[in-house]
Amino acid sequence: AQKVTQAQTEISVVEKEDVTLDCVYETRDTTYYLFWYKQPPSGELVFLIRRNSFDEQNEISGRYSWNFQKSTSSFNFTITASQVVDSAVYFCALSLRSEKLVFGKGTKLTVNP
Amino acid sequence: DAGITQSPRHKVTETGTPVTLRCHQTENHRYMYWYRQDPGHGLRLIHYSYGVKDTDKGEVSDGYSVSRSKTEDFLLTLESATSSQTSVYFCAISQMNTEAFFGQGTRLTVV
Numbered sequence: 001a002q003k004v005t006q007a008q009t010e011i012s013v014v015e016k017e018d019v020t021l022d023c024v025y026e027t028r029d030t031t032y033y034l035f036w037y038k039q040p041p042s043g044e045l046v047f048l049i050r051r052n053s054f055d056e057q058n059e060i061s062g063r064y065s066w067n068f069q070k071s072t073s074s075f076n077f078t079i080t081a082s083q084v085v086d087s088a089v090y091f092c093a094l095s096l097r098s099e100k101l102v103f104g105k106g107t108k109l110t111v112n113p
Numbered sequence: 114d115a116g117i118t119q120s121p122r123h124k125v126t127e128t129g130t131p132v133t134l135r136c137h138q139t140e141n142h143r144y145m146y147w148y149r150q151d152p153g154h155g156l157r158l159i160h161y162s163y164g165v166k167d168t169d170k171g172e173v174s175d176g177y178s179v180s181r182s183k184t185e186d187f188l189l190t191l192e193s194a195t196s197s198q199t200s201v202y203f204c205a206i207s208q209m210n211t212e213a214f215f216g217q218g219t220r221l222t223v224v
Contacts, residue, residue, distance in 0.1 A: 035212060045156075045203065045215040052210075091155060100171070101146070101205075101213055105155035 002027045004094050006104035013082055014112050021077040021107045023092030029053075034068065034075045035093040035101065045091075051075065082111045116140050119204050119216035126223055132191040134219050136204030138184075142214075144207045145187040146171075147179065149200040150218075156203065162187055194223045 003026040013019045025034065036048040049059060051068050059066045063080045079086050089108045093101040116139030126132050136145060146161040148171075158171030160179040168179050176198060178190045191198055199222050207213040 033210065037215075043201070043218055045205075045218075047212045047214065050212045100158060100161060101156075102158070103148075103156040105153065 002029075002032075002094050002096065002102045004092050004102055004104035006090075006092055006107050008107045009105070010108045010110070012110045012112065015084060016081050017111075018078060018080050019082050019109065019111075021079075021090050021092075021109065023075045023077065023104060025073050025075065025092070025094045027094060027096065029096050031096065033095045035095070036066065036075075036077050037091045037093065037103075038088045039091065039106070040088040048077075079109075082109075084111050084113055087111045117204060117206055117214060117216045119202075119219050121219060122217065123220045124222070126194050126221070128195060128223055129193050132194050132221065132223075134189045134202055134204075134221070136187040136189070136206075136216060138187075138206045140206060140214075141184060142206040142208050143184075144209075144213075145181065146205040146207075146213065147177075147187065147189045148203045148205065149173065150203060151200050159189065159202075191221075194221075196223050199223045 005024045032053045034051045038046045056068050065078045067076045087110050089106045091106045092104045095101045118137045120135045147159040148156040150156050157173045159173055159177050160171055162168045162181040180188045202219045204216040205213040
């Protein structure tokens with residue numbers, strides 16, 4: 001069975017701090033996909049990134065970066081120089097080959113001015 | 114933004130009544146899903162569809178049924194609503210091996 005663990009339930013930082021959101025996944029399959037979604041206070045779910053299991057290259061998009069390590073089954077998300085607008089619940093998710101995203105329980109990030 | 118619409122967006126219903134939530138897409142995506150979101154649980158899969166009339170259960174399917182008679186529509190039915198089904202329901206769509214796009218959500222309250 002597949003499982004995603006986001007051990008950090010809530011994180012609070014001050015603006016401009018860097019913050020890392022942890023994600024650990026479990027699967028026996030060798031082909032899988034990992035995702036991060038953002039849910040701002042308005043409630044919609046916004047797709048951030050997708051990674052397949054054969055691509056361990058780290059990704060950077062502006063202030064966002066993702067570190068995928070198969071050796072530790074982790075797919076961590078770092079926000080550099082956090083801003084108040086980054087305040088949201090962030091979900092990590094896993095799927096096998098296609099369909100059926102399995103989500104972690106989410107990490108609520110609060111960025112204080 | 115992906116063309117995906119959920120209706121209604123908000124609903125209050127009484128215990129024991131049937132409720133149907135609708136998800137409509139204009140993207141011609143093969144896969145459609147219904148999730149529920151509850152505090153402390155994240156998003157949990159209720160049912161999903163991999164084609165017209167092809168559906169399967171997710172991890173929290175008890176008390177729910179679905180139907181997909183057209184590619185663009187995926188209906189979620191609560192046959193007899195209970196208070197434990199008070200939740201926010203999200204529909205999502207995807208293609209093979211791609212990210213899922215989510216609707217705006219439906220807030221359902223069962224009183």
